[in-house]
Amino acid sequence: MLVNRKLILAHFWLAFAAFGVALVLGAWQMFIRSPLHNWLTDPEWYYRSLTAHGTIMGYVFPTLVAMGFGYAISESALEQPLIGVRWAWSGWWLIVIGAVMAMIPVALGHASVLYTFYPPLIGNPFYYIGVVLVVVGSWIWVALMSINLRAWKQLHPDAPVPFAMFANVAGSYLWAWTAVGAALELLFQIIPVAVGLKTTIDAGLARVYFSWTLHAIVYFWLIPSYIAYYAIVPRAIGGRLYSDTMGRLAFILFLVVAMPIGIHHTFADPQVGAGFKFIHSAFTALVAVPTLLTILTICASVEIAGRLRGGRGLFGWIKALPWDNPIMLAVAFSFILLGFGGAGGLINMTYQLDASVHNTQWITGHFHLIFGGAIVIMYFAIAYDLWPHLTGRALPDLRLMRIQLWLWFIGMLVTTFPWHWVGILGMPRRMAYYDFTNPALAPQAIPVILSVIGALILLASGILFLFILARAQVQPATEAGLYRFSEAVHPPVAVPAALNSYGIWVALMIGLTLTNYGYPIAALLARHDTSVPAVYVGAQ
Amino acid sequence: MNELFSFRNPYFVAAVSVAVVYFIVSAVVGLIVLPYAQAQPNFTGLWDAICSAAGLPRPTPSGEAPPLPFKVSNAVLTSTTMAHPNQQSIGRGATLAQRCAICHGPTGISRADSPNLAGQYASVIYKELLDFRSGARTNAVMTPFAKNLSDQDIVDLAAYYAYLPRLPAYHPEMRIPLPRIVIYGAPLRGIAPCGACHGSLDNKAGAPWLEGQSAVYMRAQLEAFASSERHNDINEQMRNIARTMTPEEIDQAAKYYASQPPEIVKAMQ
Numbered sequence: 001m002l003v004n005r006k007l008i009l010a011h012f013w014l015a016f017a018a019f020g021v022a023l024v025l026g027a028w029q030m031f032i033r034s035p036l037h038n039w040l041t042d043p044e045w046y047y048r049s050l051t052a053h054g055t056i057m058g059y060v061f062p063t064l065v066a067m068g069f070g071y072a073i074s075e076s077a078l079e080q081p082l083i084g085v086r087w088a089w090s091g092w093w094l095i096v097i098g099a100v101m102a103m104i105p106v107a108l109g110h111a112s113v114l115y116t117f118y119p120p121l122i123g124n125p126f127y128y129i130g131v132v133l134v135v136v137g138s139w140i141w142v143a144l145m146s147i148n149l150r151a152w153k154q155l156h157p158d159a160p161v162p163f164a165m166f167a168n169v170a171g172s173y174l175w176a177w178t179a180v181g182a183a184l185e186l187l188f189q190i191i192p193v194a195v196g197l198k199t200t201i202d203a204g205l206a207r208v209y210f211s212w213t214l215h216a217i218v219y220f221w222l223i224p225s226y227i228a229y230y231a232i233v234p235r236a237i238g239g240r241l242y243s244d245t246m247g248r249l250a251f252i253l254f255l256v257v258a259m260p261i262g263i264h265h266t267f268a269d270p271q272v273g274a275g276f277k278f279i280h281s282a283f284t285a286l287v288a289v290p291t292l293l294t295i296l297t298i299c300a301s302v303e304i305a306g307r308l309r310g311g312r313g314l315f316g317w318i319k320a321l322p323w324d325n326p327i328m329l330a331v332a333f334s335f336i337l338l339g340f341g342g343a344g345g346l347i348n349m350t351y352q353l354d355a356s357v358h359n360t361q362w363i364t365g366h367f368h369l370i371f372g373g374a375i376v377i378m379y380f381a382i383a384y385d386l387w388p389h390l391t392g393r394a395l396p397d398l399r400l401m402r403i404q405l406w407l408w409f410i411g412m413l414v415t416t417f418p419w420h421w422v423g424i425l426g427m428p429r430r431m432a433y434y435d436f437t438n439p440a441l442a443p444q445a446i447p448v449i450l451s452v453i454g455a456l457i458l459l460a461s462g463i464l465f466l467f468i469l470a471r472a473q474v475q476p477a478t479e480a481g482l483y484r485f486s487e488a489v490h491p492p493v494a495v496p497a498a499l500n501s502y503g504i505w506v507a508l509m510i511g512l513t514l515t516n517y518g519y520p521i522a523a524l525l526a527r528h529d530t531s532v533p534a535v536y537v538g539a540q
Numbered sequence: 541m542n543e544l545f546s547f548r549n550p551y552f553v554a555a556v557s558v559a560v561v562y563f564i565v566s567a568v569v570g571l572i573v574l575p576y577a578q579a580q581p582n583f584t585g586l587w588d589a590i591c592s593a594a595g596l597p598r599p600t601p602s603g604e605a606p607p608l609p610f611k612v613s614n615a616v617l618t619s620t621t622m623a624h625p626n627q628q629s630i631g632r633g634a635t636l637a638q639r640c641a642i643c644h645g646p647t648g649i650s651r652a653d654s655p656n657l658a659g660q661y662a663s664v665i666y667k668e669l670l671d672f673r674s675g676a677r678t679n680a681v682m683t684p685f686a687k688n689l690s691d692q693d694i695v696d697l698a699a700y701y702a703y704l705p706r707l708p709a710y711h712p713e714m715r716i717p718l719p720r721i722v723i724y725g726a727p728l729r730g731i732a733p734c735g736a737c738h739g740s741l742d743n744k745a746g747a748p749w750l751e752g753q754s755a756v757y758m759r760a761q762l763e764a765f766a767s768s769e770r771h772n773d774i775n776e777q778m779r780n781i782a783r784t785m786t787p788e789e790i791d792q793a794a795k796y797y798a799s800q801p802p803e804i805v806k807a808m809q
Contacts, residue, residue, distance in 0.1 A: 273595025
């Protein structure tokens with residue numbers, strides 16, 4: 001029952017329009033720092049573009065997708081119109097205003113600090129305030145998801161919460177808590193310096209706060225995709241969800257273990273003790289559990305679909321799958337990219353192995369595989385699946401959608417594999433140009449050119465994606481029917497309270513944050529000799 | 541709710557015990573076992589192991605760092621140092637500056653291959669005078685002058701010279717093409733483009749603008765940085781750059797900046 005289609009569509013369109021802009025910037029960055037282009041005479045342009053690319057892709061695009069999809073889930077899974085539509089629109093407007101406010105100083109070159117902020121580098125205050133507005137807008141969504149679930153629970157006291165909504169609210173709680181780290185950094189460290197109340201900043205503490213956000217934010221990006229694995233894929237390919245309980249466990253585990261692991265992003269930082277780095281490394285290993293649970297459950301669900309379609313034998317069911325269905329294609333690509341990205345992630349999270357790839361292009365390759373690959377390809381699938389229900393118009397050309405997904409898949413592999421390779425060779429991240437004429441770097445020129453070709457393929461795929469969505473808007477109106485999610489093989493009848501609510505899991509998430517972050521943050525807060533002068537972008 | 545957080549709830553018991561056990565095991569390994577596995581020379585015991593792994597700062601095994609064979613700059617600059625000098629300060633600076641005119645020129649433009657000071661950033665003159673006075677930077681002519689300056693004198697001189705308009709120098713050369721070392725630096729040697737600190741791309745506190753300065757002076761300074769004879773760049777940024785520059789690159793950079801016209805603007809604007 002999708003009632004507020006305009007609201008949901010506004011979120012998706014804004015998300016994908018922003019994505020299109022950031023994609024062009026990304027491709028440009030790949031090109032200008034490759035051997036195909038002369039060195040930039042003003043490297044500042046590169047960092048300006050990089051800041052815009054990261055800010056849009058990290059804060060604006062996935063947040064809007066999670067919000068729009070969240071509203072769609074709330075209405076269709078709970079079968080009740082959204083409560084608080086006006087608030088939802090005000091959240092959307094806050095994101096619009098925040099994104100514009102942040103992007104103006106970036107475009108003018110007053111905030112080329114990259115989306116991870118990098119204090120003591122300090123940019124124009126409007127950039128940070130814009131980011132804060134985006135986050136505040138998304139917190140309205142968090143509150144609305146909680147309110148809508150509560151209203152439903154009051155009407156259905158002992159009924160199991162529909163899986164999609166259970167997962168969606170878990171994601172929103174994860175986001176609410178993980179965004180607190182960046183909020184603390186912005187409000188207490190960066191913004192006071194940016195507006196001139198202070199001239200020094202504790203860069204180490206600020207980085208620890210940011211690491212609080214930096215890893216779990218990836219799981220927030222990932223949650224819509226994981227919901228799509230469980231709640232869309234089995235239905236779309238004509239199967240059943242293998243286990244509803246397994247799905248709930250996976251999202252509960254994400255809620256608990258995505259948070260207390262962020263210090264693995266600061267393995268090379270001196271302000272955190274090696275012991276806490278080890279603890280975070282050990283906890284990071286735990287996030288493999290919900291992902292492996294998901295891979296098992298979804299593979300089983302897909303196998304059910306294959307066997308229902310007449311597939312026989314050990315591998316015959318794979319052949320029987322509906323490979324002409326874009327959702328089938330998307331989930332297969334997503335799993336392959338997730339497999340490679342996850343394998344790289346195991347290397348990054350290992351304290352000792354990280355030393356050889358830290359701050360190299362390996363890392364850039366890794367997070368593009370996970371986010372740009374596994375996650376975003378499922379965003380495409382979500383859009384394709386929802387679009388007929390949102391617009392009331394069919395997406396006519398399955399072939400075009402398959403071409404788009406293939407291009408994205410191939411483009412992402414061609415972009416990220418050479419990145420991993422040159423990273424192992426030692427190529428640093430965040431550089432505006434590289435001296436490929438130097439004999440030491442010359443062998444990296446060919447892989448770098450390959451990755452530029454990958455970026456161009458991705459750009460073509462992104463443009464095709466926007467074209468497919470836009471073209472649907474002018475198709476003749478059709479009735480898409482009721483939007484519904486996958487059914488489990490054994491639909492939940494009675495779910496234990498622990499798997500139908502969040503109390504224990506939110507408490508554990510906060511508790512583990514305190515154990516794993518409490519001392520490193522308190523120790524830095526207690527010291528008074530850790531601040532350094534701020535470096536203002538474009539000062540004097 | 542009470543049912544949820546109860547030891548009768550198997551989910552609660554399982555989740556909390558797994559989390560607690562996992563935390564304790566990883567904390568014991570991270571804070572005790574690993575420090576013992578790679579014990580430092582000054583390792584004293586269990587508490588020491590925990591403190592070091594928790595990241596508590598401790599003295600280095602060799603005690604204090606050995607003293608450097610030269611004086612280190614103690615000038616502190618931020619982006620706002622000397623940002624708003626007042627008129628009285630500029631006026632006093634004008635009087636004090638008369639004794640500087642013999643080398644730096646009556647209008648702050650040198651005829652003697654000394655730096656042109658007219659329109660130089662106030663924070664730069666402030667820092668260099670402090671360093672000459674403390675001995676962190678030495679020069680046979682400048683050191684005796686700086687020794688007798690008070691803090692207020694230094695502030696006033698910096699304010700005055702920053703106030704003067706930038707003018708073309710007396711030693712302009714033909715415009716020459718931009719050398720590669722100036723425009724791009726050398727990424728593999730860790731050399732940033734000069735303009736990343738010295739003005740054309742960005743300006744970092746303490747970095748002077750260079751356009752129209754004497755080529756002889758700039759070459760001499762780069763060579764002094766390269767040999768560490770000059771060492772008042774607190775993060776060793778100029779020494780590291782100059783050490784890896786070739787003599788040709790030093791020459792090109794010095795000649796290029798000398799040939800550039802200074803913009804006719806005040807640094808304070």
